[in-house]
Amino acid sequence: MRHITKGFWLVGIAALIAAPLVIHNSYYLHLMVAIAILSILTLGLDVVFGYTGEVSIGHASLLGIGAYSAGVLVFLFNLGFWYALPLGLVMGGVFGLILALPALRVTGPYLAMVTLAFGTIIQILINEMVFLTHGPQGITLYTPLLVNLTEVMSWLPSSWSESLPSVKRIKEIQFFYLVAVALVFTIWVINRILRSRFGRAFEALRDSPIASDCMGVSVYRHKVLAFVISAVFAGFAGVLFAYSEQYIAPNNFSFELSILLLLAVAIGGRKSRVGPILGATIIVFLPNLLADIVLFRIVAGVIAAIALVWFIQSLVKRSESIRQRILPIILCLGFFGFSLWLKQITDFKLAIFGVMILFVVYYLPDGIVGFFRHFMPKPKPEQRHNSVAAKNHAAGFWNNPIKSANPEILRVKGLKKHFGGIRALDGIDLVVQSGTIHGLIGPNGSGKSTLMNLLTGIYNPTEGQIELDGQSLAGLNSSQIALKGVARTFQNLQLFNELSLTENIMVGLNHSYRSGFLATAFALPQARREEAAARQKSLEILHFVGLADQGDELAKNLPYGKQRLLEIGRALALSPTLLLLDEPAAGLTAPDIVELMAIIRKIRDHGITVILIEHHMDVVMGICDSVTVFDFGQKIAEGLPSAIQKDAKVISAYLGQSAT
Amino acid sequence: MSILFQLIFSGISVGMIYGVIAFGYQLTFATSKTLNFGQGEALALGALVGLTAINFIFGTIWGTYIGVGWSYLLMIPLVLVFGFLQGTVVERLGVRQAITIKSEAGWIMSTIALGIIFKNLAENIWGRDGLKFPSPLPEAAMTVNLGFAEFRVQPMELAIIFGALAIMLAVEFFNRKTVFGKAVIATANDREAAGLMGINTTRVISFSYALSSLTAAFAGVLVAPITLTGATMGVVLGLKAFAVAIIGGLSSGMGVVVGGLILGITETLTGYYISSGYRDVPGLILLLLVLAIKPSGLFGRATIKKL
Numbered sequence: 001m002r003h004i005t006k007g008f009w010l011v012g013i014a015a016l017i018a019a020p021l022v023i024h025n026s027y028y029l030h031l032m033v034a035i036a037i038l039s040i041l042t043l044g045l046d047v048v049f050g051y052t053g054e055v056s057i058g059h060a061s062l063l064g065i066g067a068y069s070a071g072v073l074v075f076l077f078n079l080g081f082w083y084a085l086p087l088g089l090v091m092g093g094v095f096g097l098i099l100a101l102p103a104l105r106v107t108g109p110y111l112a113m114v115t116l117a118f119g120t121i122i123q124i125l126i127n128e129m130v131f132l133t134h135g136p137q138g139i140t141l142y143t144p145l146l147v148n149l150t151e152v153m154s155w156l157p158s159s160w161s162e163s164l165p166s167v168k169r170i171k172e173i174q175f176f177y178l179v180a181v182a183l184v185f186t187i188w189v190i191n192r193i194l195r196s197r198f199g200r201a202f203e204a205l206r207d208s209p210i211a212s213d214c215m216g217v218s219v220y221r222h223k224v225l226a227f228v229i230s231a232v233f234a235g236f237a238g239v240l241f242a243y244s245e246q247y248i249a250p251n252n253f254s255f256e257l258s259i260l261l262l263l264a265v266a267i268g269g270r271k272s273r274v275g276p277i278l279g280a281t282i283i284v285f286l287p288n289l290l291a292d293i294v295l296f297r298i299v300a301g302v303i304a305a306i307a308l309v310w311f312i313q314s315l316v317k318r319s320e321s322i323r324q325r326i327l328p329i330i331l332c333l334g335f336f337g338f339s340l341w342l343k344q345i346t347d348f349k350l351a352i353f354g355v356m357i358l359f360v361v362y363y364l365p366d367g368i369v370g371f372f373r374h375f376m377p378k379p380k381p382e383q384r385h386n387s388v389a390a391k392n393h394a395a396g397f398w399n400n401p402i403k404s405a406n407p408e409i410l411r412v413k414g415l416k417k418h419f420g421g422i423r424a425l426d427g428i429d430l431v432v433q434s435g436t437i438h439g440l441i442g443p444n445g446s447g448k449s450t451l452m453n454l455l456t457g458i459y460n461p462t463e464g465q466i467e468l469d470g471q472s473l474a475g476l477n478s479s480q481i482a483l484k485g486v487a488r489t490f491q492n493l494q495l496f497n498e499l500s501l502t503e504n505i506m507v508g509l510n511h512s513y514r515s516g517f518l519a520t521a522f523a524l525p526q527a528r529r530e531e532a533a534a535r536q537k538s539l540e541i542l543h544f545v546g547l548a549d550q551g552d553e554l555a556k557n558l559p560y561g562k563q564r565l566l567e568i569g570r571a572l573a574l575s576p577t578l579l580l581l582d583e584p585a586a587g588l589t590a591p592d593i594v595e596l597m598a599i600i601r602k603i604r605d606h607g608i609t610v611i612l613i614e615h616h617m618d619v620v621m622g623i624c625d626s627v628t629v630f631d632f633g634q635k636i637a638e639g640l641p642s643a644i645q646k647d648a649k650v651i652s653a654y655l656g657q658s659a660t
Numbered sequence: 661m662s663i664l665f666q667l668i669f670s671g672i673s674v675g676m677i678y679g680v681i682a683f684g685y686q687l688t689f690a691t692s693k694t695l696n697f698g699q700g701e702a703l704a705l706g707a708l709v710g711l712t713a714i715n716f717i718f719g720t721i722w723g724t725y726i727g728v729g730w731s732y733l734l735m736i737p738l739v740l741v742f743g744f745l746q747g748t749v750v751e752r753l754g755v756r757q758a759i760t761i762k763s764e765a766g767w768i769m770s771t772i773a774l775g776i777i778f779k780n781l782a783e784n785i786w787g788r789d790g791l792k793f794p795s796p797l798p799e800a801a802m803t804v805n806l807g808f809a810e811f812r813v814q815p816m817e818l819a820i821i822f823g824a825l826a827i828m829l830a831v832e833f834f835n836r837k838t839v840f841g842k843a844v845i846a847t848a849n850d851r852e853a854a855g856l857m858g859i860n861t862t863r864v865i866s867f868s869y870a871l872s873s874l875t876a877a878f879a880g881v882l883v884a885p886i887t888l889t890g891a892t893m894g895v896v897l898g899l900k901a902f903a904v905a906i907i908g909g910l911s912s913g914m915g916v917v918v919g920g921l922i923l924g925i926t927e928t929l930t931g932y933y934i935s936s937g938y939r940d941v942p943g944l945i946l947l948l949l950v951l952a953i954k955p956s957g958l959f960g961r962a963t964i965k966k967l
């Protein structure tokens with residue numbers, strides 16, 4: 001599979017190199033340049049739209065920011081392409097940051113709303129700030145002549161230099177190659193980013209934002225990062241766009257273009273490299289398509305034919321999805337009929353565009369690439385990693401267990417959490433001794449999970465202090481607390497379902513990387529070494545929880561009991577000093593529970609303090625060094641497991657007061 | 661001094677329009693965590709249907725007898741019914757399926773697409789030029805004397821303020837006092853629990869979209885007499901209402917009125933004292949500032965995450 005993709009890309013690059021030698025018509029060459037430039041933009045947009053799932057309706061404006069960086073440099077300072085390029089990247093990034101920092105603080109449609117407003121404002125500003133942008137009249141630029149071939153060739157015999165094509169043609173070809181290099185570079189960098197810890201983080205935060213934060217992978221920071229990456233590429237594309245079109249005006253960067261760009265990513269196929277490029281190709285040809293009624297009828301006919309084949313296939317296979325396929329096939333045929341009925345197209349251009357978007361949203365959610373992927377045989381997961389090697393190094397990640405010097409790792413004083421009138425926790429004092437397994441028990445609703453959420457920063461306490469290893473945790477958010485060495489599992493599993501087991505653990509290992517973003521994007525040696533080390537370590541952890549032979553499986557495919565173990569493994573990846581387990585035995589079979597108890601003991605023996613919430617009394621009594629009992633948000637008993645079992649208050653809390 | 665009062669007054673009337681549209685965003689956001697990105701088109705359609713209706717009513721034999729004012733009042737129920745239906749269509753085609761896929765991208769793109777389609781259809785039906793909407797009230801400005809300052813007021817601007825408040829109060833009253841309204845509030849609080857209690861949450865969401873478009877259509881006929889009516893009249897209004905909804909808080913009823921007033925007044929002041937070209941800029945800056953300082957909006961409450 002890998003070889004096929006590699007071969008595919010090599011063919012693509014060869015085609016790019018050959019294109020200007022074959023295509024002599026400068027209109028077609030220009031179309032290819034336009035496709036490549038928009039591809040750079042849509043590839044970047046896919047990082048936000050496809051991977052983090054946020055919607056940006058302002059990418060046309062970010063393209064405009066890049067283009068006007070180039071334009072203003074020419075207009076005011078007469079500075080050319082090589083000055084514009086870095087400025088365009090920086091300006092794209094800066095505006096991306098200004099938008100993303102506030103808009104991504106809350107989940108919801110805020111980014112879409114903010115970027116939409118931004119798009120309008122930018123158009124107004126470009127129109128109004130005539131001193132800077134030349135206003136509605138726009139700016140004219142000239143495609144740069146990168147290398148003056150006639151000068152280079154001047155020492156050659158004159159017959160040679162006479163056979164050279166015209167300067168205009170040389171410019172076109174040079175610019176084509178420049179854009180081609182830019183496109184290949186973009187694909188390469190985006191591939192590096194998405195296959196690195198950043199790409200894993202983008203996917204993880206979509207699967208479970210809470211778990212990401214609790215693994216020290218800040219959802220907010222990574223979403224902002226994703227948006228800034230895409231904004232930088234938009235700025236990059238903008239500079240190239242300005243020099244390719246040779247004229248820019250405010251209405252080049254309209255709301256419609258932003259929607260078109262989203263459509264490009266969606267129709268081509270999200271979360272792939274081919275998809276956005278395919279999408280860019282489609283939207284470059286779309287205006288032509290929607291201007292020519294004959295062409296439009298042909299395309300509508302082809303789509304209807306494909307849909308018909310697809311429908312017949314499901315009839316032949318007698319697959320269950322027949323009923324779901326009836327509506328789209330009727331729509332496709334109806335669309336073809338509509339195209340035949342239509343006398344002229346220009347008045348209904350936008351409505352057709354809207355119908356296309358609706359169709360893609362409902363019937364092509366994975367885009368064209370996703371549609372054809374259904375027909376391809378599923379690639380077998382490659383066994384890239386040698387699990388035997390992992391076995392030999394299984395003890396590796398225990399090499400230096402973090403032992404706290406402080407005998408009391410956790411001190412909680414007067415902790416209160418009120419939800420309106422409900423006192424979920426009402427003044428809790430708790431001390432957890434370093435290197436022990438500390439059980440928390442109590443009836444449902446007694447405040448155990450609330451305490452967990454307070455300890456990991458998911459809730460802010462109404463009152464009271466939490467000290468980890470002598471340091472207050474007040475004011476820290478979940479990911480900061482995680483990086484201080486508090487790891488947790490969840491009562492309702494919060495795995496990164498779309499990632500493999502190995503990758504799940506590697507998200508937890510995010511804190512172990514020292515190399516920065518740029519080092520990762522350009523695959524510098526340090527970043528590669530760290531990636532390899534993390535992969536190795538994740539195998540060791542998988543081995544420890546007994547899942548080493550399924551490392552390449554997706555987390556969602558794992559049976560329930562194994563998923564609980566994977567969550568513990570992921571928490572261990574954080575190298576915690578304190579591990580919080582929220583009902584780890586819930587729903588496990590008896591043999592699984594025995595295995596789980598052994599694992600928890602081993603974790604404790606390596607110096608990690610464990611706080612265990614559990615309803616299985618045999619587990620609690622079997623492995624806990626001390627136990628605290630909660631009822632109605634208050635602590636009612638504390639001590640050795642054996643003492644707790646006999647405590648009258650505890651018995652009455654669980655079984656009710658005796659009648660006598 | 662009097663110019664300042666005049667600016668503030670027209671700021672208030674513009675702001676109330678923003679407020680009503682933003683109120684519509686809140687209605688659907690509360691029940692379904694989605695909103696209609698084509699709300700501006702719902703407003704424009706409402707105004708255009710209103711225009712056709714009022715011309716029809718005024719054109720009948722009774723028209724000259726009852727006058728423009730009564731024709732306007734008779735037209736309003738028709739527009740409300742139209743808005744109601746338009747909202748159900750948006751929910752059915754643009755939102756219902758997207759909610760089940762649980763994809764943020766889905767409903768944003770499909771409501772935008774529906775907005776584009778509606779705008780294009782409106783252009784084909786009513787043409788691309790702005791049309792004059794007959795004003796139900798005299799267009800001559802009247803002079804208001806506050807003792808220390810004198811300024812001029814268009815009667816329609818006053819009508820906008822009262823009309824906007826009336827529709828918001830009516831919807832609030834409906835939500836608080838009727839059984840069906842209680843179902844809306846229950847769905848807003850916890851969709852799953854409401855569903856388990858036997859509330860048809862799908863229908864509630866559909867209804868909230870209907871109400872949302874109804875208020876937008878009403879806002880359309882309110883604002884139409886003081887602007888030109890056309891397919892594109894709603895685009896900027898819908899966008900400003902985004903800013904208002906975020907500034908006031910997507911989850912706070914009171915917030916949109918205050919948010920609308922803040923934005924409306926800032927805009928008219930910027931337009932007069934700085935430059936009319938820049939009047940739309942402070943909205944975005946305010947929007948970003950509010951998100952940076954208090955993301956849940958000036959009057960919104962932060963939601964509690966549940967695990």
